[in-house]
Amino acid sequence: MRHDSDAKARTKMAGPDSANWQDPLYDLLRANNITQFAYVPDAGHKVLIDRSLADPDAHSIPLTTEEEGVALCAGADLGGQRGVLLMQSSGVGNCINLLSLTAGCRFPLLTLVSMRGDFGEGNAWQFAMGQATEPVLKAMGVVVLRCDAPSDVIPTVTSAITMVFQAGQAVAVLLGQRLIGAKKF
């Protein structure tokens, strides 16, 4: 439910700048043969989600909890496909134990995390997990990269794709609230 209400608010805020990086980001992921898009919705990922739903050559996979996506991406790798997990920072907390699957088995994992409890956040509920997102990911062996400007996104995700699918690492790209906008209260 938290995601739904947040999604509506962020959607209203998303201006032309948002579209400027999100469409090329989808194209980048598809150009790198990522076909399984797993997500719990967030407005920060709206374009990626909509594009995956409209793409006959991709699987668009809504999850009931983000940890399913960690395991789903591992299963995709077992079968020779590439996946990406799209989630809000609150969902990172839901993933913790299943990241032991990624770490222990050395599964590649690419996740794009839209931030809450970050730059300009007005809802106190979001701070504990938002501020814990990076240390939690690092504690579970996930490399953390960050984007705070539209011009960061493509080079950072390009680098992450190399680290994940060439070097076999688990990498989270945090999409900061400077980039995606803070919800107004």
Place this chain on the structure above:
Amino acid sequence: MAQLNKLRTSNLPDAVLDRRQAVPALIERPSDFLIVTGLAGSAQEISAMTDSAPGVFALGGAMGAALSMALGLALAQPKRRVLAVTGDGELLMNVGTLATIALQNPPNLTVICVDNGHYGETGNQDSHTGLGVRLDTIASGAGFAVVHTINTEADLEEGRRLVREGNGPIFILLRVKEGPPLRKGRNLVPHLERDKFRAALLG
């Protein structure tokens, strides 16, 4: 006294099957499938049945991952029949994955829940299913069009047919008595499990 009572809605007969015979009788030739198992009993049993064959990925931790992993695998390998074999406790930890699978509607995926109604690895505490929660009903509600419950040996034949020929996603609830699974030494080095599986499937 804090006692948990059986649910008033509980309406299944007592389990009579022994998993050590029922699981092999249901799956028959495991080499015909790609298999992801949940941790503990299911992992031990399938590993023992197959001598840890390369087409088996057996979890040793990451409880709640089996069904989602099997879904990712089934989507990636649409020409292979994929089985997720797991226990009631493991499935209950991420029971929402039944809904996730139903929305994807993978025709090549069968979920087999070996339901002994207990947490066999941790002291044999009653699980929710042991107290009357029905995973077959939950699977139907989640959107599985094919749900088959195996209470007795007579129910196994239809299960065998569905596993091999059914149009998925299929949910099979295999109800077994308490008691140990088949067991044999198995690999517990996680990355070797991944490497073995991928090398055999993908070269």
